[in-house]
Amino acid sequence: MSKVSIIVPVYNAEKYLKKCLDSLINQTLKDIEIILVNDGSTDSSKNIINSYLTDKRVKLFNKENGGQASARNLGLKKATGDYIMFIDSDDYVELNMCEKMYEIICKGYNIVCCDYFITNGLDQYKKILGDKNSQEIAVKDYLFCGAGPCNKMYETKFLNKINFYFPEGIIYEDFAVIPGLAKDEPKVYYLNKAFLHYVHHENSTMRDQKYNPKYENIFKASQILYDNLINTPYKDELEYLLVYHLLYLGSLNFYSFNKYEQIDKIADFMKERFPKWHRNKYLIKNSKKEKLLMRLFYHKKYKLIKLGQKLKR
Numbered sequence: 001m002s003k004v005s006i007i008v009p010v011y012n013a014e015k016y017l018k019k020c021l022d023s024l025i026n027q028t029l030k031d032i033e034i035i036l037v038n039d040g041s042t043d044s045s046k047n048i049i050n051s052y053l054t055d056k057r058v059k060l061f062n063k064e065n066g067g068q069a070s071a072r073n074l075g076l077k078k079a080t081g082d083y084i085m086f087i088d089s090d091d092y093v094e095l096n097m098c099e100k101m102y103e104i105i106c107k108g109y110n111i112v113c114c115d116y117f118i119t120n121g122l123d124q125y126k127k128i129l130g131d132k133n134s135q136e137i138a139v140k141d142y143l144f145c146g147a148g149p150c151n152k153m154y155e156t157k158f159l160n161k162i163n164f165y166f167p168e169g170i171i172y173e174d175f176a177v178i179p180g181l182a183k184d185e186p187k188v189y190y191l192n193k194a195f196l197h198y199v200h201h202e203n204s205t206m207r208d209q210k211y212n213p214k215y216e217n218i219f220k221a222s223q224i225l226y227d228n229l230i231n232t233p234y235k236d237e238l239e240y241l242l243v244y245h246l247l248y249l250g251s252l253n254f255y256s257f258n259k260y261e262q263i264d265k266i267a268d269f270m271k272e273r274f275p276k277w278h279r280n281k282y283l284i285k286n287s288k289k290e291k292l293l294m295r296l297f298y299h300k301k302y303k304l305i306k307l308g309q310k311l312k313r
Helices: 017-025 045-050 068-078 097-105 156-161 173-177 179-184 213-229 235-256 260-273 281-285 288-298 302-312
Strands: 004-010 032-039 058-063 083-086 111-120 122-126 135-137 152-155 188-199
Touching (some): 004 017, 004 068, 017 032, 017 045, 032 045, 032 068, 068 083, 083 097, 083 156, 097 111, 097 152, 097 188, 122 188, 152 156, 173 179, 173 213, 179 235, 213 235, 235 260, 235 281, 235 288, 260 288, 288 302
Parallel strands (some): 004 032, 004 083, 032 058, 111 188
Antiparallel strands (some): 083 152, 111 152
16 A cells, blocks of 8 residues: 555657656655556557656556546555545656655645646746645635646545446536535645646647537536535635636637637526626636626627726727
8 A cells, every 4th residue: 555646547648758757757755656547548649658667656547438536436446545635647746745744644634726827838826826835624625726627635434435437428527526525524734835737738628729618518517516515604615716717717718719609508507597797706716807798798788898808908
């Protein structure tokens, strides 16, 4: 049994995989296992992985292509560590990430969260909790530590106790369940340091030049999150997450492809569940531009948005 299991789903990641794996095998914490789930890659990813198998901490599991969620779920079944991390195969981490996260979580925490870098040629520091230093945080603050799983370390016993898994067959699976861990009242620590390099690249699903019907999975993911948190003390936080991810980010994405009918669905979703969303106490941190766009999307004022864009040009 290792101290930390690092689960890495791999699908056609030949351009990025070596940098990712080098950052993992050279961790200052040596008592780790690196679980690589090859999700039916058709490029040279498997050959790259094979060159790392001389390190006994690296374990390879091959499966038919089923998506990132299914690969992570297989990794969870195979993990033997006391604690778990998820790293995507196109990202990489600081060499002391495991050590620093482990030093904190083994003091009795269920989850440790850290800042990260958005890397696209240059590193942009992303501080997830702007007004906080390293400290134990309330569960409501955990909800603002990012919907992605990769800037966190999790206690395996905690995940097993709640039978945690990622919903398969959809994208946005992270958004569906990572914030939803708040339902189980985890003890959480925020580490005010960036260890993850979240790499933005042109091959990302969210950067497709053509419309991808999978974008509509945002509705399934949002419903899962809503069902998990609506009957908890975190309704205000849930409302904000759905407002921002649906009414702003999701609507902007659909708008870029002229998919107004999907924005209509978002507006109807919010109207049914959170009709007073504009009064949410967390919206104060959003810019005037963001709040204006949210209102225009909510009221389906697409001509006004187009007019504003023309005047700006």
